[in-house]
Amino acid sequence: MMPERKPPDDPVEWLNRAKSNLERARADVRWAEKRIENEKGADQ
Numbered sequence: 001m002m003p004e005r006k007p008p009d010d011p012v013e014w015l016n017r018a019k020s021n022l023e024r025a026r027a028d029v030r031w032a033e034k035r036i037e038n039e040k041g042a043d044q
Helices: 011-044
Strands: none
Touching: none
């Protein structure tokens, strides 16, 4: 069950969403870095 969300203009909700977006972006970067490393290894 998802926690109740506050209106998008609520400061606490805005910070929660910003934190979540930052974590998703970091995960995307880690995934991309691993993929690049794997592709480099396959080329050799």
